[in-house]
Each structure stands twice: as structure tokens, then as C-alpha cells.
Amino acid sequence: MSETSGTSASTPKLRAELDGVPTYKPGKPAAAGGPVAFKLSSNENPYPPLPGVMESALAAAANFNRYPDMACTALSAELADRFGVPVSHIATGTGSVGVAQSLLQATSGPGDEVIYAWRSFEAYPIITQISGATSVQVPLKDDETHDLDAMAEAITERTRLIFVCNPNNPTGTAVRRAELERFLDQVPSDVLVVIDEAYKEFVRDIDIPDGVELYRDRPNVAVLRTFSKAYGLAGLRVGFAIAHEPVAAALRKTAVPFGVSQVAQDAAVASLRAEDELLGRVGSLVAERERVRAGLVAQGWTVPDAQANFVWLRLGERTMEFAAECERHGVVVRPFAGEGVRVTIGETEANDLFLKVTEGFRK
Ligand SMILES: *Cc1c(COP(=O)(O)O)cnc(C)c1O
Secondary structure, eight states: OOOOOOOOSSSSSOOGGTTTOHHHHHOOOOOTSSSEEEEOOOOOOOOOOOHHHHHHHHHHHTTTTTTTTTTHHHHHHHHHHHOOOOOOGGOOOOOOOEHHHHHHHHHHTTTTEEEESOOOTHHHHHHHHHTEEEEEEEOTTTSSOOOOHHHHTTTOTTTEEEESSSTTTTOOOOOOOOEEEEEEEEOOOTSEEEETTTTTTOOTTTTSSOOHHHHHTTEEEEEEESSSSSTGGGGGOEEEEETTHHHHHHHHSOOOOTTHHHHHHHHHHHHHHHHHHHHHHEEEEEEHHHHHHHHHHHHHHHHHOOOOEEEEEEOOOGHHHHHHHHTTTTTTTTEETTTTTEEEEOOOHHHHHHHHHHSSOOO
């Protein structure tokens, strides 16, 4: 047996990049045992799974002594058909965050730079830092949208990947077709632009582009989509990218083998087939979003354009006080200390309760 040398041999050596990685803050659960408690702190779908989806998932669960189909064959074929893209351009993963992490693994490492807007999706700084690359955060504009001109100016020889979160989490704002196209035209062809469209189904402004259309003739554009939000499968962990070769091929190399369970794959296929009903539910959530936003504006609040399934209130210093007030009334929201509060659109009763809190809160 070799002897350990030195005094610091008591713990395994870990990569220095992990020091100071921010922890992902999951939305706080609704308090158990309270009079009423609604969880509006994660952007989930409040509806239960559609019957056909549950049946597919349960049928798949009967075989979970077996590994899933590693290539996600049926799901990939269904997606390729739906979007009119080659099946080789589809790459699936454990939620679109899993796919985003694979994109970083495939493109970026120490010495490389990853550009994204800030504040934006909290997973970006985490997965970037884990990759060893450096985050370049470009502040949002005053209207809470991406500053695409400043993001273009931030590109250097070291830039490998740029995230455009559209609509942006947590502000709900989105960039429009003309400005996004102008931006894409400025990005060097060897830099990957990832358009994260986790909330695409909730978009109603027709000037907000479909990333899949932008990707078609741009080999350096990849689109991320998820089954976690509109499709209501957050707990099953399945998302995908649409990207040209060789990006899609690189994603298949870097994906965790068998990462997407058969339950998730079959539920996703069934969800796509139940799309009419699903999109009906999305329509109801959008109607609720408009009702909540109009209610807030009528109360005198400033609310940025909301194109996803949540609203954003920039409360600054009063953020935590407001979040505590919501909780006292049985609504759990997602505060970003010192910045603002993101409130997911939930059941009508929950949204009403939230509007009651905002009405009584001194602005
Ligand atoms: C929720 C979300 C995702 C998707 O998360 P998964 O559950 O991992 O698919 C991706 N991007 C953004 C901006 C999100 O808000």
C-alpha cells in the first residue's frame, strides 16, 4: 500500500471550477398544513396530466426493470415529423437544462466565454461555471428585454456559445424577429447561438419569431425546447434541441446514456398526440396571464410584457418583504432578492389570491 503524502490528502481533489458555483434555487414548495397554499414559485403547469398521457406513462412504468430506448427513437421521429426537420437534427436530454449542459460540454471549456443576458435563467451561470468557461453577463435593458446590441459587442475571439432566452425567464419579455435576425447576422458562424424557447407555446405576440424557423438556414443556431412547461411533464425530465450537424451529433455524444426514461419518452409522445387539448389548457393559462397582468396594471403596477406563463414585478429592495406578504396569504412566489419577484400563472383561485395581495401592498 502506498502511503499518502502531505496533509491535504484527506479529501478527494475536486475541480477548482466548482468553487463558488451558485446553487440552483428550486421554487419553494407551498407550505403544508396552511389554510390555502398555492405554489406559484416554479413555472410549472398547474393542470394534471391528460388521461392518455398518464396511461402511456403507466404502461411504460410496467417495464422499468429494462433500460429505456437510448436513442429515443419514437420521440425523435415524432418531433422530426412535427417540426419538419431531419431526425438527425433532434437531440433529447434530461430536460432542456440537461441538453443545455451537453451543449456547453460540447463547445466550451476553460478559457472560453459564454454570453447571456442577466438577469436570465439561473441555470446558465451554473452550467457555464461547471464547464470551466467564463460567463459574460450582459445586463437587460430598462424594458427588461435582452440588449442584443450589447451582446453582439461582447463577442470576442473566445466566445463559444451565446444563450438567448426567448421569452426570458424571469422577466417574461421577448425579443422580436427583426432584432434577433439582425443579431444573428452579426454573430460569427463558428459561435453557437442557443435560442432557449422553454415558453414558446405561451407566446402570443406574432412578431416574436419561432426559433425553429431561424435555425433552418443558420448552421450555428440551436433551439432548446422542453416538455416541462406547457406540456406539463416537469417531473419526468425530458427536453430536446433542434440543431444542425455536427452540433446535434455532439449532443448525442455528450448526453448521459439512457438519461431519458421510457416513462418520459412515452409520456412525451402521448403529449404531442394530445396537443389539441394541451394547447387548449395553454390558451386558458394565457388568458389568465392577460387577466392577471391587466389587474396589476389597473392597480397601478408596472408590469413588463409577459409572453410566458408568469409575470415579473421589479420590486427592488422590497422584494423579500413582498414575497413574505404573499406567503402570509397562502401564495408562494419566486423572489430574486434585491431585484424582483416572478409569479407563475396558476389556478384561477391562486391568481385571485395573488391579485388580492398586490392590491393591498403599498407600491
Ligand atoms: C424551465 C426552463 C427550462 C427547462 O427546464 P427543463 O425542465 O430542464 O426542461 C429551460 N430554460 C428555461 C429558460 C426555463 O425557464
